Amino acid sequence: MSEKNESSENTETMADALKSVETVHIGDTVKGEVLAVEDKQLVVGIEGTGVEGVVPLKELSTQPIDDINSVAKVGDKLDLVVISTIGKDKENGQYLLSKRRLEAQKVWKDIQAKADAGETITAPVTSVVKGGLVVNAGVRGFVPASMVSDHFVEDLSQYKGQELEFKIIEIEPSENRLILSHRAIVEAGKAEARKEIFAKIQPGDTVEGKVARLTNFGAFVDLGGVDGLVHVSEISFDHVDKPSDVLKVGQDIKVKVLAVDPDRNRISLSIKATLPQPWDDIEEKAPAGSVLTGTVKRLTSFGAFVEVFPGVEGLVHISQISHEHIATPQDVLSEGQEIQVKVLSVDPDQHRLALSIKALTEAPEGSSDDRPRSNGGNNNRGGNSRGGDRGGRRGGRSEHTQIPAEYQQDDSGFSMGDLLGDALKNLSTPNDEKDDKDNK
Known part of the structure; x- marks a missing residue:
């Protein structure tokens, strides 16, 4: 074969070889063989091109990677996408490649298919940012704070690391935007549970x-x-x-x-x-004659309500506050004040407890309580009688001072006789005045 013919064949072989080399464009999907594994990148040969490229560690996977050797080794063949060129010498230059972005394209397609079908996705919460949560759904997803739960959550950090179910609210692959909602899942679950609970409770x-x-x-x-x-x-x-x-x-x-x-x-x-009811066994806890420590809860014109046990209040009628005359309970008592009281009577059925403060002290000399009281030979210590037949008519509810039925009991559970007490002493009738003259 002549030198001319041989030269012609070599030229044709080189031309054919050049024609067989594919041109690499940004955005192309290529197959690369791992030539070297370095600390933070892979060096690969792009098949059919005769050129090399690099895959940075962050472009290897959609999942975090601690050790690059755990995901690739020399000789592996990977599907990659061309991101950009490195350097100006395209003939001998290298290309920047990504495996992660190729995976993301598939993830976007899968998520879009689920969104179209009305399905949900499950993904872990990777971080908490201002305004919501960031999740790893193969691609970055965002959950606005208002879509985290069905009520306001002050501290979102409790969700970090949790794997939650989400409804797809908005998806835009071209802008890498994926908006998710966990609130929709919570509400749907509660709606179903609500039906069951309301049906049986x-x-x-x-x-x-x-x-x-x-x-x-x-x-x-x-x-x-x-x-x-x-x-x-x-x-x-x-x-x-x-x-x-x-x-x-x-x-x-x-x-x-x-x-x-x-x-x-x-x-x-x-x-x-x-819990055990406050008035249970009240006759054992507060028998008549016992002395208790209580707290003044309410003051009225007719007396003071004192709490002696949690949920148990008794009445200290104004006539039982002091041996001396007082105009109002506020003259000597204040709400929240801690005092000692003596139990005068107990009525468990009506939840009534009659108490006295003055019963724990002696009457001063010269006070009204210290004066002897005549009652036809009977000394009525209740203070509602003044002697003879008068006492019988003036004691609490005499035949001349009948209280209408609608006023016999108020909301406190005490009768009007209990509430008025000594105030009835000031009532008089024509017969009372006649008795006064006869007694003189």
Whole structure:
């Protein structure tokens, strides 16, 4: 073969070889063989091009990588996408490649398919940022704070690291925007649980629950997907300023169902209704004649209501406050004051407790209580008689001072006779005046 023919064949072979080399463009999907594994990148040869490229560590996977050797080794062949060129010499230059972005393209397609089908996705919360949560769904997803739960959450950090279910709210692959909602999942779950609970729960039932959240006006208790409210007044027989003083979020408690309102999705609960009632065994705890320490809760024109046990109040009538005459209980007592009282009488059925302060002290000389009182030979220490036949008519409710039936008892549980007490002494009738003259 002549040198001319041989040269012609070599030229054709090189031309054919050059024609077989594919041109690499940004955005192309290529296959690369791992030539070297370095600390923070892979060096790969792009098949069919005769050129090399690099895959940075952060472009290897959509998942975090601690050790690059755990995901690739020399000789592996990877599907990659061309991101950009490195350097100006394209013939001998290198290309920046990504495996992560190729995976992300597939993830976007899968998420879009689920969104179209109305399906949900599950993904871990990777970080908490201003305004919401960041999740790793194969691509970056964002959950606005308003879509985290069905109620306001002050501290979102509790969700970091949790794997949650989300509804796809908005998806835009070209802008790498994926908006998710966990609130929609919570609401859907509660709606289903609500149907079941409202179908079986009844007022009077005693159930167990978990304190879900606390407010100034009460505690919301999770009954298994539905929250019921324990108003602050239903937490304890003792006074409670703030629910957080006695309850903690996550605490297991027993509650009694007070009311159920399916139309308004409301369940009213009580903790104190599950506790021993304050008036149980009151005759043993506060027998007549016993001395107790209590707190003045309310002052009225006719006396003072004193709490001697949590939820148990007794009345100290104004006539039983002092041996000396006082115009109003406020003259000598104040709300919140701690005092000692003597039990005069107990009525468990009517929840009445008659108390006295002055019974614990001796009457001063010259006071009205210290003066001897004639009652036809009977000394009435109740202070409602002044002697003879007068005392019988003036003692509490005489035939001349009958109290109408509608005024016989007020809301406090005490009769008008209890509340008026010595005030009835000032009432007089024509017959009383005649008796006065006869006695003289």
